[in-house]
Amino acid sequence: MENYKVVRPGHLNHYGHLFGGFMLQWVDEIGWIAASRDNPGCRFVTIGMDRVEFHRGVGEGAVLRFEAAEARRGTSSLTYAVSVFADDLETGTEQAIFSTCITFVRVDEDGRKCPLPVR
Numbered sequence: 423m424e425n426y427k428v429v430r431p432g433h434l435n436h437y438g439h440l441f442g443g444f445m446l447q448w449v450d451e452i453g454w455i456a457a458s459r460d461n462p463g464c465r466f467v468t469i470g471m472d473r474v475e476f477h478r479g480v481g482e483g484a485v486l487r488f489e490a491a492e493a494r495r496g497t498s499s500l501t502y503a504v505s506v507f508a509d510d511l512e513t514g515t516e517q518a519i520f521s522t523c524i525t526f527v528r529v530d531e532d533g534r535k536c537p538l539p540v541r
């Protein structure tokens with residue numbers, strides 16, 4: 423699944439770069455949407471995110487493209503690989519800026535883990 427965000431002034435830290443907390447929120451949301459769309463009727467909660475490293479700052483006005491794809495399917499959990507790219511609208515090129523894997527667990531209405539549907 424693909425999704426886009428524009429980095430707005432309210433997303434910046436006091437150095438003028440994208441605050442990493444927003445990146446993590448977007449990765450969580452987009453991974454969750456991908457998992458929920460791929461598994462209709464399932465209720466997912468986030469259990470963990472893999473290594474988080476910020477190697478490139480992102481400035482105001484950047485257009486971010488998010489790619490989320492299932493990477494692993496367990497008994498009650500599934501993991502999505504999420505990659506983020508910054509588009510340069512002037513040149514039409516993009517640069518990889520962030521990636522991680524995020525795991526969700528299917529839960530029932532009482533919040534207890536339950537098995538994923540068989541595919």
Ligand SMILES: CCCCCCCCCCCCCCCC(=O)SCCNC(=O)CCNC(=O)[C@H](O)C(C)(C)COP(=O)(O)OP(=O)(O)OC[C@H]1O[C@@H](n2cnc3c(N)ncnc32)[C@H](O)[C@@H]1OP(=O)(O)O
Pocket residue numbers: 450451454466467468469470471495496497498499500525527529533534535
């Ligand atoms: C929510 C709906 C909102 C709807 C409205 C719209 C909102 C639109 C915006 C959406 C935005 C995004 C939404 C995100 C969803 C939250 O943000 S949810 C909030 C944060 N998460 C939580 O509160 C979950 C709290 N955790 C728990 O309740 C319990 O840990 C759970 C999830 C029920 C799991 O129970 P448990 O007994 O701890 O289970 P356990 O056997 O240890 O592990 C279960 C599975 O997880 C795996 N696992 C355990 N630890 C890890 C780990 N560190 N890493 C990877 N896998 C792990 C295990 O291997 C196992 O996998 P399987 O072998 O079954 O496949």
